[in-house]
Amino acid sequence: MKSMSSTIHQHLPLQSNSCRSTRKNSGIFAVAVEPHHNLMQNGAVRLAQKLSNLVHHHLETPIPNQVQYTDWSLLHKANEVIPVSSPKENVSTKWREIHGAMDYDNLLDPLHPWLRREIIKYGEFAQSTYDAFDFDSFSEYCGSCRYNRHNYFDKLGLGNTGYNVSKYFYAMSHVDVPQWLERSHLVDTWSKDSNWMGFIAVSDDQESQRIGRRDIVVSWRGTVAPSEWYEDLQRKLMPVGDGEVKVEYGFHHIYKSKGEFTRYNKTSASEQVMQELKRLVNLYRSKGEEVSLTITGHSLGGALALLNAHEAAVSIPDLPINVISFGAPRVGNVAFRDELHHLGVKTLRVVVKQDFVPRMPGVVLNESLKIFEELTGELDWIYTHVGAELRLCLNSSPYLKHGFNPAGFHHLETYLHLIDGYKSSKSTFRQNANRDIALVNKACGMLREELRIPECWYQFEHKGLVRNSHGRWVKPRRDLEDIPHNEESMPCFA
Amino acid sequence: MKSMSSTIHQHLPLQSNSCRSTRKNSGIFAVAVEPHHNLMQNGAVRLAQKLSNLVHHHLETPIPNQVQYTDWSLLHKANEVIPVSSPKENVSTKWREIHGAMDYDNLLDPLHPWLRREIIKYGEFAQSTYDAFDFDSFSEYCGSCRYNRHNYFDKLGLGNTGYNVSKYFYAMSHVDVPQWLERSHLVDTWSKDSNWMGFIAVSDDQESQRIGRRDIVVSWRGTVAPSEWYEDLQRKLMPVGDGEVKVEYGFHHIYKSKGEFTRYNKTSASEQVMQELKRLVNLYRSKGEEVSLTITGHSLGGALALLNAHEAAVSIPDLPINVISFGAPRVGNVAFRDELHHLGVKTLRVVVKQDFVPRMPGVVLNESLKIFEELTGELDWIYTHVGAELRLCLNSSPYLKHGFNPAGFHHLETYLHLIDGYKSSKSTFRQNANRDIALVNKACGMLREELRIPECWYQFEHKGLVRNSHGRWVKPRRDLEDIPHNEESMPCFA
Structure with a gap:
């Protein structure tokens, strides 16, 4: 077991190990967001360079330390x-590596x-579920x-992704997972x-050609503010199967719960997904x-x-299986x-x-006992992360505000922005x-004010009310075609 | 002077005197919102009656004490x-009384x-300015x-009011009035x-006939959350003209300030309005x-x-002049x-x-010194209210939540709802x-949840962002025609 663990650790990118040590003693709310002055100056320089590229000039003169307000304004217009998005390359020759075959x-x-x-x-795909x-x-x-x-991707501005949705799936939970289920105040509801x-969803012929195989995607919706889980869920592990394998109790229940008298969960999320995957x-x-x-999934x-x-x-x-998760807990x-x-x-x-959030659940246990783990090898009751890690830092982006904003740090759109700007750890x-x-x-206020983007702007006109x-x-x-149907009575795609 | 004061007090409706005594010792945040159980039961009965009227049935059986959830649901659909709005009566025979000639x-x-x-x-009209x-x-x-x-009333759903807007006016202030001026973060702005x-605005021929005269309206925009005024402004009165007349310093400055190098206040709000009124x-x-x-104006x-x-x-x-104010301070x-x-x-x-808000400014002074006022007659440095009062109570509406919500209490839409439901003090x-x-x-959460109206629903899609x-x-x-023009270079209506 020990050797296996170290094998897996080798798959972690280098920067994650160095970062890990800094995490050891930090409590859940003790995330330090020091003003990195050097980084910020670099940010200003990079920004000016970007601006320069955008307006097709090259910078000859040194950049002043402070970005002028008008620069941001110009940047915005440019x-x-x-x-x-730029044209997509054909990645079919390298698809297995991209899909994780070589552990990245x-x-x-x-x-x-x-x-x-x-x-x-x-x-x-994960963001679209929110x-x-x-x-x-x-x-x-x-x-x-x-x-x-059928109109899912079009409605969400993802019409050109080259995938078609083949099935929706639903979940319930027999145990109370705090702030998980969104429930209508009304009596007569769809469920x-x-x-x-x-x-x-499944890649269409053109996308399949580009990526070298028929790709089936499962996109799991997360929750936006899962801070309440922490207290309740950190100590509850339950076995899966006959062996030593254990997973967190609340996650397991959402994945596996079903009820005979429900409309959408006569079968569990697990059964709904697995049936469609096999098909x-x-x-x-x-x-x-x-x-x-x-x-894929966030949180x-x-x-x-x-x-x-x-x-x-x-x-x-x-079946080659790849999980790409964003800000997921253990x-x-x-x-x-x-x-x-x-x-x-x-x-x-x-x-x-x-x-x-990626430190939950078990953050206290794991952080404080890391030293023991190194001494004793694995303790089977400790939550642990799996696989390779792509580690991003908020300070790498010149567009983001400094300041403590745990919800903003966790938002998937923040993640996607940082991935888009990430070249290497250095x-x-x-x-x-x-x-x-x-x-x-869209749902936070992480952008610097100079960019003039309103906070939390993803909202519907008059919250859906019309005169x-x-x-x-x-x-x-709701449009008849957009009223939820029981998937079992619906014809499936493909 | 004393007799005049008592004359004016006689114009106050009866219920206001009885209410006034309850206000004597209440601090600014000590507004008591006790659950009025009897009122609420009446509310339930009234609601059921209303429901009954709406669905064209008459109630024969006694109403249960507690309104059932499904009743609200039915009410909503009915x-x-x-x-x-119902057809408008011709009120021309009584217009002077409605306009306050007999002090209401x-x-x-x-x-x-x-x-x-x-x-x-x-x-x-006042609400439309927000x-x-x-x-x-x-x-x-x-x-x-x-x-x-030209499209103001149409855009705001007031197209059938029978008035046309003849002029916009603008204000600035040479003194700092907290949270008053809304200012753009941008450098290059309209002002x-x-x-x-x-x-x-001026009534059109048809409306003028209905109301018995050509009615000129001035509608002053207020502020939504003026709580910060209180501390700064309560003790500053300044003279108007040569006599004893004094008014609050901040209000006076907003009304009178102008600046040679501004674009919209080369003349003050006072001058802009008075010039158009005379014309x-x-x-x-x-x-x-x-x-x-x-x-008219709110706050x-x-x-x-x-x-x-x-x-x-x-x-x-x-010129017959009538002020109709809503939740205005002294x-x-x-x-x-x-x-x-x-x-x-x-x-x-x-x-x-x-x-x-109607107790501001001078709430402390006035409330604590009311006993002296009664003994000594008028003290010219005390702020005071003028005219007749229409006094409303939140508890009169069965649709409103109980609970302390000072912003919600002050919102003009709350006022308009209570006026619509007001028959008499009893x-x-x-x-x-x-x-x-x-x-x-629209901008608060005062309605009971059973009514299923979202809180603060008056909002623009994606805060105005489009893809x-x-x-x-x-x-x-912004549409060219909706970009603010300098009124002085614009042709005026009529």
Whole structure:
């Protein structure tokens, strides 16, 4: 066991080990966000360089230490006419490495551009589950997806991703997971027990050609503010199967719960996903195609992705499985980690150094006992992370505010922005990072004021109220096609 | 002087005197909102009756004490198909009384239905100045009106009011009034010094016929959260003219400040309004028409309305002037009040009992010295209210939450809802009050959850950001016609 653990540690990129030592003594709220003056000056220089590139001039004179307000203003205007995405390369020759087959050796530091684009693609699938989710507790569809699966990507501005959604899945939980289930205040609702938890999508022919195989994606929705989990969940591990493998109690229940008298969880999320995965894998294998499975999720979604990967690896032999998680908490014990490794599940955990969610649950236990772990080897009751880590730092971006903002640090859009700008553990923010910076502020206020992007701007007009012909403000019915259906009675894609 | 004061006090409706005694010892945050169980039971009965009326049934059986959730649900659906306004009566025979000529004798308790409708009409003019105001500090037009005066009422859903906007006016202040001026974060803005402060509108021929005269309205914008004034402004009175008349320093400066090098306040708000008023009065008098002036405003806007009325009464002889203010603070001393009375300015102050803004400034002074005032008569340095009072109580509405919410108590939409339901100081909420209840929650969360109206729902989609053809989220240019112009170079209406 010991040797296996050290093998896995070798897959971690170098910078993560150096960072790890700084984490040892920090409490959950003691994340230090010191003003890094040198970094900031670099930020100003990089920004001016970027500005210079944008307006097709080259800087000859030294940059003043302080960025002038008008520079930001110019940058903003120059940015507006630059496309947010560039043409996609054919990555088919290298797909197995990008999918983690070599445990990301030589791909993370510096970050390979092909891998960066793929990480962002899956990250945007994960982000879309937040953007599509109906959080409105006065809606009879609270907790569902606002759109049907056929127009899902179009409605969310992801129409050109080259994937089609094949199935939605739903989850419930028999145990009380704090602040997890979004529930309508109304009596007559689409479902009292379940929440929409994500989708399964499949690459179309063109995208499959570009990425070298038929790619099946499972995207698990997370939660936005999971801080309440910490207290309740940190000490509850439960066994999976007959062996030593144990995972966190709350995650397991969301993944596995079902109820005979529910409308959307007569089968569990696990069963819904696994049934569709088996169907799809059989379908494309029967056509002689190479098939891969990529499972993604942010926060809670990243934890569920790992449980899903474990089950898929056990149930579907010889399927290349890759988990790409963002800001995910720890899920299971060391035996769980080792079994995932045995099963060949390849995991890339994207982590922002200042985000405290990846330290949950078990943060106190693990941080304080790390010294014992080094002495004693694995303790099977300790939660542990699995796989390779891509470690990001908020200070690398010149666009982000300094200041303690734990929700902002954890937001997936913050992650995606930092990935887009990440070149290597030693270099500054990528100059030709063209992903729209405004997205960072969709649900937080992390962007510097000079960029003029309003905080928390992702909102619906009048919260969905419209004025009817009688002059009254009412909530219109949802379009029939976007009312949640019971998937079991619906025809499936492909 | 003493007799005059008592004359004015006689104009106060009866219930205000009884309420006044309860206010004597309450500090600014000591507003008591006790659960009035009897009131609430009445509320439940009234609600059930209203529901019964709505669905064209009559109640035969006694109403249970507790309103069932499903009743609210039914109410909500029944409400949706009822127009928010009924046909307007011709009130021309009674216009002088409605305009305050008889100091509202016999019109307030019970509230005359014609007066109720007129109060709400002016209140909606005042409310529109909030709805139209650009609060976005990242907009280059922050502090202006979002729409031009020609489409103003249409854009704000007030197209059928029968008035046309003739002029916008702007204000600045040479003294620092806390949280007053809304300023853009940007360098290049429509104005660095001024804010749009409201509009002057004139009744069209049809409305003039209905209300018995050509009515000129000045609607002053207020502020939403003026709690910071209290500390700074409570002790600063300054003289107006040569006599004893004194008014609050901050209000006076907003009303009178101008600057040679500004774009919108080369003349003060006072000068802009007075110039247009004189022009309009001369225009319609020269046509032999009867003309009236009605000045309205909420909060700060109500205070400025009073200053405006004072100046108009001094400058334009024989013009019937009426101020209808909502939740306005005290403005001046007793000599100011007496002079307004001498000048024939008729004032109706609408006040919600639980709102503390009408006790500002000078709340401490006045509340604690009330006993001295009764002994010594007027002290000219004490702020005092003027005119008649329409006193409302939050507990009268079965739709509102109980609980301390000072911002919600002060919101103009809360006022308008309570006016719509007010019959008399002794009766319950009006059953056929059809003004849309949802409006209450535009900028607060005062409505009971059972009504299913989201809190603070008045918001723009994505805070005005739209996705451009390059995939970037940007703030589009404002329509050319809605970019603020310098009124002096613009042709005026009529």
